[in-house]
Amino acid sequence: MPITTTRRRLLAGAAATLALPAFARAQSGVKPRLTAISQWSAGSDGAAITALGKKFEERGGIWQHSPVPGFTTEMMNKLRAQIIAGDPPACSQLKGPEIAAWSKIAPTVNLDSVVAAAGYEKVVAPDLAKLHKPGGKWIALPLQIYSTNMLFLSKRAMDKAKADKVPVTWADFNDLAEKMKSGGVTYPIANGGTRPDDGQKFEASLAGISPTAYRAAIMNLDKKALAGPEVKAAFAQVRKIADWMDPNVGAQPFATNAKRFIDGDMGMMIQGGWAQGVLRNAGFKLEDFIITPGPSDNSKPVFLLNADAFIFWERKEPDLQAGQALMAQLVMDPAIQTMYSQITGSIPVRTDVDLSGEGWSDGQRRTAAALKDAVANNQAVLSLAHNMAQENGLTAAMIDVLTEYVKNKTIKPEQAVTRLAEAVEGAR
């Protein structure tokens, strides 16, 4: 029963937190209160954060969540306005390297003691942990994880290709796509036309070819790695993928093609784990498709991390400080993470949560297993397309190159390598 032990540890952690002077003073007399902003207002995201709020209230807190629906950038505009006005929320949604960037413009809460008391650092993927402790101190906590490079296979397209083996390497993947094409699948790759969609094709290719090269080139922006043979090979793989996609897709999201994918008119999707929720919400059955980790040339799963998180902003009010302590404990709690991921279809941040029980899908179990394997083999890396690897400015400059490459088939892989390096140089 791994959950019981962690829960006991967490209780001990909570007790230890109570003993910490700052929080102890805060928690002694006042009713904890939390002001929070996020973009999660509707659908499963809205349901999940509402459920989290209920738990917060059950523990005696006052939950004041103001959702800012729409794009993440709109939530950021509200956050920016509140920070400039000197009235930041006690906690807000923010992810990836933006945590470090934003922490420079307003003071944040040092969560080290709460995190240490809960023994949390041991159960979080190392690259992910680093993002939430810029300057060595925990100031933000990840909430849930998605993989951006899951491979979705249409059962009907597999039947048309007379294939039953799930592809492991890029060579297998390319074979299967060819088989699908000759078996009558019109477009072996189902895709959307959005910028992150195009970015995902590239990051899945490069990380699958070499996670080491991905880490050096994309995460560390190493000049030699950016011009290296792996990046060129990744662009070549992206060109193959682009040739198998429907050229008629404009700027629509991938979900537009869900039906053609299930019908076997399109064969495979390289998508984030959230696509499972999209497919199921559209009324398709789990038997209609297979979910497997994206292709990896060394056959061990590569996991491209995308994680939502909360950052905690410094407030002087004792009730808000108490609310922040309570929120931190809740976000790290395996039971809460279980509840949250079961609503949204993601997987928990903690690598020690048991997913064999009820309420989890096979896709989620496979994703969690892939994360565990990837962390063990040092193959869990941060997604570029979903703003985890670099700050927004750099990410956007790189995605410009990737999206143009996907759409413009006259650009050669070696030209794309040069353009990517130039874009990085220009944006730095």
Place this chain on the structure above:
Amino acid sequence: MTNTVAIAARTGRPATSSVMGRLPEFLTIWVPLLLSAAHLISFSLWTIWISFTPSTLVPVSGWVGLRNYTSVLATRNWNIAFDNLLLFGSAFVLLSLATGLILAILIDQRIRGENVLRSIFLYPLAVSYVVTGTVWSWLLNPGLGIQKLVQDLGWTSFRFDWLVDRDMAIWTIVIAAIWQSSGFAMALFLAGLRSVDADLVKAAQIDGAGPVRMYRRVILPTLWPITITVIVIQLQFAISTFDLVRALTNGGPGIATQLPALVVYDLMFQRGLLGRGAAAAVLMLLILLAVLLPYAAWRHLQRRRANHA
């Protein structure tokens, strides 16, 4: 004290009443004018200031000189956006002018159901650009819209895939923008056509001018002040186009249909680079001034000529 008040009231009566009489004028014209001018000028100055600072996520003070400008001008995004603006601006203005004029002349033939037709052609103006963009993005999508319809009707080799063609995609924005705003040009031209002196037309008829000649030599020359107005209004729309592109192509395929306003928004709010975004915004303002200043000069010249006459 009562004395002074009484004196003031007595002597000041005419003055007070004239001030009172002009108060509504004052309130309705000057207050809003000053407020919006202050608003416009202060924010423009603020944007210009920000464009010289190293601001990223939030505005900060500091001085980086022209660095923001040089880095914006060096990006592919801005250069593509600028080229697109030249193409889109001229094509859109000329074609919407021509469409509007033709519609106005046709409607001017004292036809039946004029009101209905006029409403139909003006109707797109009432639709938000986001709606226009979304509707056209479906119509022009080769797999779903016009191309598929014609192919399903039997002409299987028919191709109309501009939306996903990098070189032609900018023309889909021209099409949608013309659909949206040629009714506006039509309305102005129609008003102009209706205000042409009837005696002038009659005189031309007596002199034996046919319809084509009449339009070319008599009526259209009187329309050119309206033409200039339409051109200026359409041009400033073209320069600030944002929502239409965002809904129709979102700058794609790839970055083929970027426009300056998209670049500004992208830099400021998506990339978190306020300084560079402000620099791009100032560049847009300069483009706008390049259009508006000659227009203002022309208006000034006209007025002086009118005064002399």
